[in-house]
Amino acid sequence: MHPPAIRTEHLTKRYGSLLALDDLNLTVTAGEVFGFLGPNGAGKSTTIRLLLGLARPTAGQAQIFGTPAAAVATAHQRIAYVPADVTLWPQLTGAEILELLGSTGPGVDVAYRDELVARFALDLSKPGRAYSTGNRQKVALVAAFATRAPLLVLDEPTAGLDPLMEREFRRAVVEARDGGSTVFLSSHQLAEVEAVCDRVGILRAGRLVDVATMPELRRLHxxxxxxxxxxxxxxxxxxxxxxxxxxxxxxxxxxxxxxxxxxxxxxxxxxxxxxxxxxxxxxxxxxxxxxxxxx
Amino acid sequence: MSAFGAGDAGAARAAVTRLALRQVRRPALVVSAVAAGVTAVVVAGYESTAGTALDAAALATLAENPAVRTLFGEPFALDTPGGFTVWRTGTVLAVLLSVWGVLATTRVTRGEEESGRWDLLLAGRLAVPAVLGRHLTVLAAAVVIAGGAAGIVLVAAGTPPGGALRYAAGLVLVALFAVSTALLSAQVMPTRAGASGSALAVLGVGLLARMVGDGVAALGWLRWLSPYGLLALVRPYHDDRLLPLLVLAGAALLVGAAAMTLAGRRDVRAGLVAAPAGRPPRTWLLGTVDGFAVRRMVRPLAGWSAGIGAYFLLIGLLATSMTRFLADNPRFAELAAQAGFTELSSVRGYTASLFVLLAVPVGVFAASRLAEFVAAETDGRLTSLYAQPVRRNRLLTAETLATFAGVAVLVTVAATATWLGAALVNAPLPLTAALAGTWNVLPVVLLCLGAAILALGWLPRATAAVGVLPAVGGFLLHVLADSADLPGWVAASSPFTHLAAVPAESPGWSAAGVMIAIAIAAAALGRLGNRRRDLLG
CATH class of the missing domain: 3.30.70 (Alpha-Beta Plaits)
Structure with missing residues (x-):
């Protein structure tokens, strides 16, 4: 029995008096594409920061393939992450950022990376400060997908992409799933979630209100x-x-x-x-x- | 419609003024307090240090020595408390106010614009010139208060108000010139670092011009081209000249007007100098987190090395004339000894007392690297590295090691530059002695590094302030304790009190050991906190 890609138990995070995440129990099995929905401020990004060990839980725990999320040296061997708001080093070009992330990361499929650069029509010669929001996101997406990591954690990855690029994104997600990867996708684009996700978790005010499969969500349409x-x-x-x-x-x-x-x-x-x-x-x-x- | 527009523009201007005030007020208060405090301590200590020891003949000798003039400016009216205070603190305060003016200006203008925070502001009613104008007004008020504080202290101490007024006006105008220069370079350069760098370079050249103009009689006219030279030419409490003040005011006004004109002619987020649109990849030092930490440091390190190298080259070049002067004038040697500078009459003693000062800029460099690390975490640049299979403290280790390597480069540059200068004038200073002297300040720099890591772990937003404390705070405390007869434990709490005058003396190994142990303990505590905290941003 393989451990689930993500398992949280009573995961709770407080910022002072604000309860950002309340007793989250969630299991994402290996190989599924999981959509994570919720209004702004529901705690989606907080959950992701806890899963990545960027923030420490107030209570409860999170595990990535059976490894505690806080043990990032091990857990991150199997994670690739695209943040909601990508900030690049302003003086590094796209190519240099991919080089840095490739060589400090868990490994990279260089041929696939080159293919993704072409598919996302990404100009890698520009310095980070010259990229638009969508292009910054594309750099982060290419870096993440090129790792072929067993778990992709994507936080609103298509907010700045045009429809053409969003289609490429969906293709890349499908390719990742076909390659056996698990995808954890936080998004406001319900059409995108519907197109690629097997199961959806819905968060409201820090609480997980429901976890439904896609057919169940379709009934809501x-x-x-x-x-x-x-x-x-x-x-x-x-x-x-x-x-x-x-x-x-x-x-x-x-x-x-x-x-x-x-x-x-x-x-x-x-x-x-x-x-x-x-x-x-x-x-x-x-x-x-x-x-x-x-x- | 028009009434609606007119009413809101006034409100918008007031709102932007409040925004500028919020960003400037706290550091402005600190700078003002330092200006007032340093002036008060020196003017109050005048009677006990210089007042009794100097006579007219001694003053004449001092005024004629090129080395003294180069380092401290042309002395005049040293027989009055006001004149002495201006000579001792004028250049230091002018440098402090102008450097702060530059950094504050680029931070609240180009920095805010570069980060994108001004996009929202500039989408409102006010265009770039209007927004810049509000910030300029607030920054100008801040330097008026800081310079005015020094003037008020001098008047309160009983010095002639005319001299105090000229001096305070000079300080304010130098700082205003710096603010306008920074504003101008913030219109030309598209990045905050570029804007700060070019404005600081202008100030650096101005300071060198002042030093050369004061030291070499034939080049005295150079001082008219330097803000610091113009301040010296005012000669408060002696000639109380107005013309240099007018020139300074004119220069500040001209540069400020140029900045405002350019501000209306450029795109938001762009400078007049366009950032390069693309280039082939340069992948050196991108393979490891350690290499990347070094790569990010290379540019700032080059700037710091150039500044520190130029200053210590000058120190070396002045070695013989300075020591000969002090050997010939024992009264000044005595005076200097009272101020904590012993054995100035030997080259080793003279360089040793100046090497000790090196701890301040190098300590500030170390703290600034860690502060930049926190800034990269806060604005999200580090997020992609924190998502790699690399432990947080591993990244901190890489940053710490790179910073330490940078520190080693800086102290070695200082030693080499001093040795080179001394060799050019045939002063007896072996390279090994110079190296021993500059490496001797490492414990204080390590204290800065340790303090910065401690803050990074528990109070990351205070990293810069806590990090510079051992060097800047310790140095001020050391000077104050010397000048103002403070109790012994106050002096003992400054690391500078425990720093041996190498190469005149042998290093104080036990004091160095204690300082290094404290630095390591602080760093270990900081790393503990860093492991447990939430990342910012």
């Missing part, structure tokens, strides 16, 4: 549907996946969860003039999931 009719409005009660039905004159408004077949069949007999479907925004899902009232 409720599509808003607006249908206008020329004739009478059909009855949609007791149709699978349909909820929150509102009749507004000749228009019908409802939310749809899961496959749309049953709802479409129910509408087929009516004289539909327009049909509009709108995917909920990330915010709506967040609010929906957390529930405004118990925030």
């Amino acid at each position: 409720r599509t808003e549907v607006l249908v206008r009719f020329a004739g009478p409005v059909p009855e949609l009660t007791d149709v699978a996946g349909v909820d929150g039905v509102q009749v507004d004159g000749a228009a019908l408004r409802f939310t749809l969860t899961g496959p749309p077949g049953p709802a479409l069949r129910a509408l087929a007999a009516a004289d539909v003039t327009t049909l509009t479907m709108r995917e909920p925004t990330l915010e709506e899902i967040f609010l929906d999931y957390y529930g405004e009232e118990d925030r």
